[in-house]
Amino acid sequence: MKKAFALFWQGGDSTLPGYRLSLTVTLVWTGFFIILPLFALALRPWQNGFGMVLNELHDTRMFAALWTSFSSAVAAALLNIPLGLFLAWMLVRGHLPGRKMADALIDLPLAIPTAVSGITLATLYSPRGWLGAPLSKIGIDVAYTRTGIVLALMFVGLPFMVRTIEPVLKNLPHELEEAARLLGARPRQVIGRVLLAPLIPTVITGFGLAFARGMGEYGSVIFIAGNQPFKSEIAPLLIVVRLQEFDYSGATAIALILLLISFLSLIFVGAVRKKLSVWTSAS
CATH class of the missing domain: 1.20.5 (Single alpha-helices involved in coiled-coils or other helix-helix interfaces)
Structure with missing residues (x-):
């Protein structure tokens, strides 16, 4: 030392x-x-003592809110994987008009205030909104349900997925695809073994970042979630509720659990990414 x-x-x-x-x-x-x-x-x-912590751990409303945040964040991150791959592919390999505008719009969820995102999504997908009204007619309710929470988390988490995949896809040599075709590989094999295989660690990284962001997201969710306890109440909102009730121990207990979940998820994602990486010496 x-x-x-x-x-x-x-x-x-x-x-x-x-x-x-x-x-x-x-x-x-x-x-x-x-x-x-x-x-x-x-x-x-x-x-406030160990007993107070144990008392907070028996709060069923807290666990319901944590489960809502956790399940919605996982679902949103998983749904962002194919969408992120497609958008990153179009930005890197596509030559469509308006590509530069689309490239700028990808970062829009990170630039605008989350409250603005939430109000906009709630307006669009409300039962009388431009998108919510036709969906309601066919029996699909988005606003004020868990579906709305997942949609909001997809909106804020998509830039993490796209920006994580994009640089790796740019550095992927075109010669690999040409060599695979010359060796007789079918299009499905080229996509699965040549293109997607090197992207697996990157996709896992994007998933972890999107999930961690989704676990703590507040502003873009509360306007579209409905905020019904045991149904559509998220953990960050319950923290605010506990603070308004002057229950500082309960609020910090929920915040600590969220911190641990996000931290452990990033550690897990890092371990899985290293295990599945095709560029390591063990591969």
């Missing part, structure tokens, strides 16, 4: 000017704005 600290203080083998200063500022900045808030969140539910 002492040797490592001395090596750090001397700048190691780096020839970059200001190495120690820049690294120190980075570590302090990361610790102050990321690690410290997460550490405080992890400690807050336990300040």
Whole structure:
């Protein structure tokens, strides 16, 4: 430990000017704005005693809200996989008119406020909306149901999927497809073994990012969800409800569970991505 600290203080083998200063500022900045808030969140539910935490774990409404957020985030991330693959393919390999406009619109869900997204989706898919009215006539209700939650999470999670797949698809050599065809591969084999196989780790990464975003999404969901306890109430909304009730322990307990779910999901996705990667030395 002492040797490592001395090596750090001397700048190691780096020839970059200001190495120690820049690294120190980075570590302090990361610790102050990321690690410290997460550490405080992890400690807050336990300040009122272990019994209070156990009492919060018996809250059936909390588990219903967590299940709504979890299942909706998984469904939205899964549905975004084929849509993200198609859009990334069209942006990289397609030569359709308006491609640059479509490329700019992909990032729109990340640029506009989430409340604006939620209000827009609720207006479009309400029983009297432009899209909701014809769907209601055939018996499909979107707004104020879990279907609306999944739709909203697909909207905010799609850019993560597309932007994760796009650079890998750009760097995929065209020669691989040509070589596969020359060797007698069928179109289905070219797509499955040459094109999709290298994209599997990337798709898993996009799924993990979209899922983690969906678990904590609030603004774009509450306007279209209906917010009925045990039916369409999401966990972030229940946090706000607990804060309004001055139940700070309950709010932080839900927030801690959401944090753990997102953190563990990213770890799991990273492990699966590494296992399935076709570019590792073990493949």
